[in-house]
Amino acid sequence: MDQIVLITEAHHPWGRALVREFAQKGWRVMACSPVSVEMFQDAFDTDRIHIFTMDMRSRESVQQAVERIQEQTSRVDLLVCGTLSSQGKESAGIANMSADLVLEDYQANALGPIRVIEACLPLMDHGLRRIALLSDVQGSLGLGLSGAGTGYAMSKAALHMAYTMLHGDLGRKGFTFRLFEPGPEPETEVSAEAAAAYFTGSREDEERMVMLDWRGQEVPL
Amino acid sequence: MSRSRIAFVTGADRGLGLGITKRLLELGWDVFAGSYLADWPELTELSQKEPERLHVIPLDVASDESVQAASRAVEATSGRVDVLINNAGIATHYPRTIHEEQVEEELLQIYNVNAVGPMRMAQSFVPLLRAGAGKRMCFVSSEAGSINRSFRDNWYGYCMSKTALNRGVQCLFDELRPEGFTFRLYHPGWVRSYMSGELNTDGDLNADDAARMAVAYFLRNRYEDQGMQEEDRLVMRDWLGREWPW
């Protein structure tokens, strides 16, 4: 039986590389992206990949996409969701902060994955039951790095709280998690390959809440 | 004539914020009190008793315009603030798990008030704090924002908002500590307040006792000696003096 992965942000270079990795591994891929399907249909030339329009910022869009995904499959083994870096839009420093951008970051980076998970849970009862969330070391309170846009760092910290809550609740129901930082753009291919291996393999400490970067280093939450 | 000490308190109509305002007045401070609830009488009554020292200012921390108007009002009255106390916060009316439908509008509103609100305040009030003596920013956060002690299955919006606030305060600390700003990040305990919309009668502390402990911590200096400044470390502490992990 084919294994099935749902991947958000498939229009992003990293997301696209991950979609290809999974197709090569023989998985069926539900590739989702806010960009309209026609824009990048040609990027994937295999029938293992199904493309859907999904904007994580909108509950309606997420729900509609999941309804269409249900026409293709009644099961999702692995969910990969989360935004890929929006850094660059805002600069560091409180004087430069725009409250509207801070709210936008939260909409996309923290609420987006929650919407997708909420909508996909009914499809995940059987199968691998694994959720991978994409994050960024800038969200780490343990590291407390400087230099990021404030709203971006705050939104990823909020995502990490959601992760700990999901881990506690769904962990008891047999779910496992991968919190992952994809790393810098030039490393896209290496990083996506490492991600695919990490998302599909097992880990000896599934009970622990762990965030790894693309090099396999543990990042404190 | 000795120079007065000036604080700004957000969410001062009731609960902890009102308690903090009363306590600061008792201690001889001048207070600008942000008022969100126009029809709640206690703050107005207090300002009639203390017309010289208590200035009630309309304030919705979820609005850029309102926060900017408040800072302009303070600028025009005193030109400075010594201590800023970010207390305003809201809780959830829909404590849902991931197995239930989240209430989107509420998730966004909680974030806008609890996480973005204090950052808006910090942004608008930095110049007034620079002009003041304390350069102190206090943030009422919550144990609910501690990732390392997280235990809840519901309350996503509230918990995420407080974690994000803590991360935002880290960014502020990073930027402003070198200029001499000092920070207080605080969990006030379980307070008998109005957070759920009506008076919670189950809490561990009444609002005035909670405020007394909060103000003591906010105003006290932390240890400093040659080569060692406790202020250089950002920590979240609670009403019992315990330190909370991130």
Ligand SMILES: NC(=O)c1ccc[n+]([C@@H]2O[C@H](COP(=O)([O-])OP(=O)(O)OC[C@H]3O[C@@H](n4cnc5c(N)ncnc54)[C@H](OP(=O)(O)O)[C@@H]3O)[C@@H](O)[C@H]2O)c1
């Ligand atoms: N109570 C607890 O056990 C507890 C525990 C941990 C942390 N805290 C934190 O303590 C702080 C104070 O809460 P509290 O317990 O004193 O609750 P509270 O009684 O509800 O007081 C909060 C105050 O903030 C006001 N407010 C709400 N939205 C606002 C906005 N957009 N702009 C400005 N002010 C606004 C409220 O007005 P309305 O009454 O009109 O909403 C109220 O006057 C909050 O940050 C809360 O998260 C409380």
